[in-house]
Amino acid sequence: MDKTDMDAVFMRRCLQLASLGRGYVSPNPMVGAVVVHRGRIIGEGYHRCYGQPHAEVNAINSVRDAGLLPECTLYVSLEPCSHYGKTPPCADLIVQKKIPRVVVGCLDPFPKVSGQGVARLREAGIEVVIGVLEEECKALNRTFMTCQIDERPFVTLKWAQSRDGYIDRIRKPGELAIRISDDVSSVWVHRLRAEADAILVGTNTAVADNPSLTTRLWYGRSPLRIVLDEHARVPSGSHVFTDGLPSLVITAKDIVYPVLPDSVEVIRLPFGKDLIPGLLNELYRRRIQHLLVEGGAVLLQSFLDSGYWDETRVETGPMFLGNGIVAPVVKGLLVRSEYCGEAKIDWYENR
16 A cells, blocks of 8 residues: 555544544534554544644644654644644644654634644644545535635524425414424434534524424534524523523514523624624624524525525425425535435535
8 A cells, every 4th residue: 555545544534533523622623633653553632622632632642652753644634723722733742742744634724724834844844745535624624614714604404394395284373393303313403403503493483382402312512592583572481591501582673672591692683685694794703613594494495595505404204294384495406315213314515
């Protein structure tokens, strides 16, 4: 196996390690690193949690014999940082440890890094190889990349529908929604929530369903709950207002909203055609990297029509409803389908 093939093998291990940080490192990216001595991994690590040591630090510190580092190659899925943030610069540590060769999966678009980490290494005489499994490395951190490059959160749309294309029946006040997700696909939904920084629903969904929007069925943090409530119609006793977890209410500029607990913040934005870009700009300012939109049909279709979305996951259950609330219409590229319990999950991308 030549050096190029070996580099790809070790970079793939970096990607495996990096993915272990999913749901814990945002707004930082997921990063994995391995230290290789004469074709053998002698240290590895990943970024475990936001604010904690980066992947390179964990990998280097895991090497039992530090005297081997001047003979090693460090593989890392994302360019080492060169600035002081929550932790010191990883590039400085690599230089300090005299590691002679570094293989980088892809450059970091974050303005405080963006090529400066590689430049710091090369200034110290370190051989740097860039672009090994580059597309895979970028894809792993697509939410981070979108946030840095487009200056908005990565947007995932999700809904469940019947086989004949309805998300619910027409309900009378107080009547419960049709349950389309089964026990297995419900766990999948909560896992998706755990990977997001924030979850958004519209007024009708909040009023009719009184959802908790938490990750009760999956380990990991619950996302920030965001409720669009233009006319202050969502009852103050709703789960998103009373369970003590953080929530954000978006209401109209001329609305006086009821007093709510300290865990709930209310902000005012202009509704109408500028609501979605205005909301995304506000969330970007708050360092929300990944937004999950769960409903209802009008809100989801508004995102689809606006073009401000990146992926859509449509869960289709086995039942037929015959009539009801029509599911949104996706005009994206179907990239993948899979089964989860009795449900079929279709993945679309906005290209």
